[in-house]
Amino acid sequence: MTDTALYQDFDNAELDDRLQWRCPPADWRIDTDASSLLIAPDANTDFWQRTHYGFQVDNGHFLSLQAQGDFVLTTRVTSHPQHQYDQAGLMVRLSDGCWLKTSVEFEPDGDNRLGAVVTNGHYSDWSTQPLPKHIDTVWFRIRAEAEDCIVESSLDGEQWTQLRIAHLAERGAAASVACGLYACSPQAAGYQASFAFLSFVPGRL
Numbered sequence: 472m473t474d475t476a477l478y479q480d481f482d483n484a485e486l487d488d489r490l491q492w493r494c495p496p497a498d499w500r501i502d503t504d505a506s507s508l509l510i511a512p513d514a515n516t517d518f519w520q521r522t523h524y525g526f527q528v529d530n531g532h533f534l535s536l537q538a539q540g541d542f543v544l545t546t547r548v549t550s551h552p553q554h555q556y557d558q559a560g561l562m563v564r565l566s567d568g569c570w571l572k573t574s575v576e577f578e579p580d581g582d583n584r585l586g587a588v589v590t591n592g593h594y595s596d597w598s599t600q601p602l603p604k605h606i607d608t609v610w611f612r613i614r615a616e617a618e619d620c621i622v623e624s625s626l627d628g629e630q631w632t633q634l635r636i637a638h639l640a641e642r643g644a645a646a647s648v649a650c651g652l653y654a655c656s657p658q659a660a661g662y663q664a665s666f667a668f669l670s671f672v673p674g675r676l
Contacts, residue, residue: 474539477671482506486534490651490669493533508534508666510559512656517556518572518588520595527593529567535651541675542615544650547628547667549608552577559654559664561611563620568593569641572653573611573622573634575602577662585609587622589637598635615650616675618642
């Protein structure tokens with residue numbers, strides 16, 4: 472559990488001791504030459520609860536730290552998708568029934584989907600907006616303030632656009648929350664995501 476800043480830029484082969492895997496992928500590595508964390512998600516991995524599709528799945532790959540209080544979580548991810556819904560980004564998680572994730576999800580036909588999934592009471596909802604296919608690198612930021620999260624994206628790391636303001640119902644009673652990077656391949660293997668860094672800063676902007 473931490474209330475001190477973390478900046479993991481993947482320029483060495485060791486992860487910060489505060490970062491721990493939940494459902495680690497079979498294929499991941501740190502590329503020190505490129506200062507990147509490379510993840511090739513296992514097939515049939517996802518985070519989703521019930522809504523519309525009916526299924527419940529909670530086996531995505533999640534590299535996180537335990538945090539207290541308000542914080543700002545930021546990353547930059549480059550995607551090389553192969554199958555529908557391939558995705559990688561940021562996640563804040565209280566339990567299998569209460570969490571938030573933000574990413575670009577791949578669509579084979581038409582624009583990709585930039586957005587966020589928010590889950591409360593074991594029901595997920597998904598808000599999206601179109602993102603042109605040629606954009607393969609996106610910055611994501613989650614500003615956790617009390618029991619709420621402000622989710623933002625950027626194409627240059629300087630100008631930020633709000634994607635969502637969401638409430639996480641379990642946060643008020645929780646001593647800590649897990650937050651960090653995630654990646655999934657709901658359909659099949661073949662996707663690769665490249666994370667340039669993970670920044671965790673306590674407090675508010």
